[in-house]
Amino acid sequence: MPVFRALSKVAKQALLTPACGCQSLTVAIRNISFSPRQVTSGSDASFHSVSFSETDHPKVLITGGLGQLGVGLAKLLRKRFGKNNVILSDIRKPPSNVFHSGPFIYSDILDYKNLREIVVNNRITWLVHYSALLSAVGESNVALARAVNITGLHNILDIAAEHGLRLFVPSTIGAFGPTSPRNPTPDLCVQRPRTIYGVSKVHAELMGEYYHHRYGLDFRCLRYPGIISADSQPGGGTTDYAVQIFHDAVKNGKFECNLKPDTRLPMMYIDDCLRATLEVMEAPTETLSMRTYNINAMSFTPEELANEVQKQLPDLQVTYEIDSVRQAIADSWPMNFDDSNARNDWGWKHDYDLPELVQTMLNFIGSDSRIAQAN
Numbered sequence: 001m002p003v004f005r006a007l008s009k010v011a012k013q014a015l016l017t018p019a020c021g022c023q024s025l026t027v028a029i030r031n032i033s034f035s036p037r038q039v040t041s042g043s044d045a046s047f048h049s050v051s052f053s054e055t056d057h058p059k060v061l062i063t064g065g066l067g068q069l070g071v072g073l074a075k076l077l078r079k080r081f082g083k084n085n086v087i088l089s090d091i092r093k094p095p096s097n098v099f100h101s102g103p104f105i106y107s108d109i110l111d112y113k114n115l116r117e118i119v120v121n122n123r124i125t126w127l128v129h130y131s132a133l134l135s136a137v138g139e140s141n142v143a144l145a146r147a148v149n150i151t152g153l154h155n156i157l158d159i160a161a162e163h164g165l166r167l168f169v170p171s172t173i174g175a176f177g178p179t180s181p182r183n184p185t186p187d188l189c190v191q192r193p194r195t196i197y198g199v200s201k202v203h204a205e206l207m208g209e210y211y212h213h214r215y216g217l218d219f220r221c222l223r224y225p226g227i228i229s230a231d232s233q234p235g236g237g238t239t240d241y242a243v244q245i246f247h248d249a250v251k252n253g254k255f256e257c258n259l260k261p262d263t264r265l266p267m268m269y270i271d272d273c274l275r276a277t278l279e280v281m282e283a284p285t286e287t288l289s290m291r292t293y294n295i296n297a298m299s300f301t302p303e304e305l306a307n308e309v310q311k312q313l314p315d316l317q318v319t320y321e322i323d324s325v326r327q328a329i330a331d332s333w334p335m336n337f338d339d340s341n342a343r344n345d346w347g348w349k350h351d352y353d354l355p356e357l358v359q360t361m362l363n364f365i366g367s368d369s370r371i372a373q374a375n
């Protein structure tokens with residue numbers, strides 16, 4: 001592969017230079033005609049109180065931006081950095097409200113040249129890499145998951161390193177497996193996941209950290225728990241039940257759960273997840289003792305979630321029809337996530353626990369369906 005050929009050419013030089021953290025390295029990442037670039041490890045980012053002037057806003061590209069998380073992240077980042085400084089991209093056609101809410105561009109992460117053109121033409125400085133096939137859908141198409149989640153990631157890493165970008169790649173509770181400690185799961189422990197999704201995410205964590213230590217890439221990674229959102233649909237994961245229950249409860253008063261009632265998994269409301277992403281991207285380099293952090297908010301089982309929803313909608317009927325693929329995945333994942341390093345290093349703090357989550361979801365979906373009925 002060209003990247004490894006190119007990397008081996010610079011390996012000698014790199015080996016003679018101390019690992020980043022204080023030194024600059026000259027790195028030719030792809031075997032292509034561009035000027036070798038200086039990769040420096042310093043960062044002028046600041047945290048929380050930062051206020052950017054018109055000229056020093058980051059210019060952000062979000063890949064896979066039309067999934068469950070991308071549109072919400074674009075909204076948050078546009079509020080902070082200005083509408084035109086945040087570009088959403090995907091291979092799907094955007095709905096008209098998304099298309100008219102700010103810049104959108106077609107980008108297939110498997111097309112390296114197209115990615116590079118986008119980064120160059122738009123003077124991108126931050127890259128948020130959301131494209132992926134999630135756990136359940138990945139098991140139903142391993143070849144595609146391998147291409148998108150692994151080959152696609154290689155393109156992203158090389159582009160980010162070539163152009164000195166700050167790169168965010170989310171990882172997941174799915175990066176752990178049955179031999180990891182599950183209650184709680186710390187940042188550093190055995191990671192032997194049994195899904196292509198999990199394997200690809202461990203690969204992303206390790207490659208990102210490797211590029212950081214070897215070439216100075218400003219790689220930042222959070223392991224998200226299952227994310228729950230009201231206005232965007234999940235894309236084929238094991239934790240999807242925790243979103244679907246709200247829609248079905250409001251619309252039909254019935255919910256059929258595909259996981260066993262006592263399956264405990266870490267979860268988070270989308271607003272906390274997106275805020276954590278912005279906070280870690282803005283965190284000063286010196287606060288980051290690691291490059292991959294667990295983050296968490298709560299942990300519950302389907303039964304506990306159903307009980308909490310039934311406090312608001314007492315007539316909700318919940319039945320269980322177990323999906324064996326999803327159940328096996330969930331049984332191998334963390335039950336509780338230890339995110340103390342994120343809390344200590346850069347001040348991570350969640351806002352939503354289970355009662356606030358349920359209230360917020362029902363308010364949102366309830367008001368949405370009342371509007372739909374009125375129209």
Ligand SMILES: NC(=O)C1=CN([C@@H]2O[C@H](COP(=O)(O)OP(=O)(O)OC[C@H]3O[C@@H](n4cnc5c(N)ncnc54)[C@H](O)[C@@H]3O)[C@@H](O)[C@H]2O)C=CC1
Pocket residue numbers: 063064065066067068069070089090091092107108109110129130131132133134148152170171172173223224225226227228233234235236237239
């Ligand atoms: N939603 C969740 O609960 C969690 C998500 N994450 C991670 O966060 C990121 C975003 O997740 P979601 O928005 O939920 O995912 P999603 O599955 O909803 O969206 C992924 C997007 O990637 C796009 N995509 C697929 N192939 C592509 C290609 N070749 N080029 C460009 N785009 C492509 C899809 O069209 C889709 O819009 C993913 O990396 C996921 O692993 C991590 C843990 C939990």
Ligand SMILES: CC(=O)[C@H](N)C(=O)O
Pocket residue numbers: 134135136172173174197224225226227236237238239240
């Ligand atoms: C936790 C995740 O990464 C995702 N929601 C999935 O269930 O695959």
